[in-house]
Amino acid sequence: MKPMERTSRVVFWGVLLFFYVPILILMVNSFNVSRFGGTWKGFTLKWYTMLFRDRVIWRAFMNTVKIALASTAISTVLGTTAALALHKWKGKFQTFHYGLIYTHLVLPDILMGISLMLFFIAVGLGQSIFTIILAHTTFCLSYVAMSVLGTLQDFDDSLIEAAKDLGANTWVTFWKVQFPLILPGIIAGGLLAFTLSIDDFVITFFVAGPGSGTLPVEIYGMIKRSPNIPMINALSTILLVGTALAVIVSRMLQKKGK
Secondary structure (H helix, E strand, O other): OOHHHHHHHHHHHHHHHHHHHHHHHHHOOOEEOOOOOOOOOOOOOOOHHHHOOHHHHHHHHHHHHHHHHHHHHHHHHHHHHHHHHHHHHOOOOOHHHHHHHHHHHOOOOHHHHHHHHHHHHHHOOOHHHHHHHHHHHHHHHHHHHHHHHHOOOOOHHHHHHHHHHHHOOOOHHHHHHHHHHHHHHHHHHHHHHHHHHHHOOOOHHOOOOOOOOOOHHHHHHHHHHHOHHHHHHHHHHHHHHHHHHHHHHHHHHHHHHH
């Protein structure tokens, strides 16, 4: 093995350990009897029991699910239509249109959160679940559009022309020919949007109002108020598993679409 190759492998595994060992420790400590997790003192599920009995957590969980479902539904529809428009119509403003979609992918979350908060205040919208849904839809839309555009890049447009030659109108052509073929990309984008909405903290922190906090915001509050570390570990483990499953399904659907 060459020295350069050996060094590359060491760096690669070092980075993986740096990223994933803390997560593994967190998951293990969610089953640890010890409150502070310094040493292993035995296996227990009491932290999960306490978690499921906490009404504040459940309220935040229900807020999170409601917001994620609403923002995912809206951003999936808008993102899909945006992708179809970008794919079909070409022009001198196309670069500008792509820029509108890509901007939310590279814009810092804290900048986006502050700007949305100031906008909602300026137009007289009180911070609530509704403003969180609007904020999440804003950044999720771009991810859905990119996912559907990736599917449309390999789409054979001659299928649409063939359907029209056989007498199908635009509406029938879309639902019977195009929609089934791009559906994996739409589902993948929707799952990605759902995952991003559930995980978001920074933007939600700025646009949330009283009683409308999501799980990430509630976890932050728990750490500041009374650091019940084991219960936070249990909650984080559930979120990690759920997020990982959603990402895996999303990637599988994206590969199927290609």
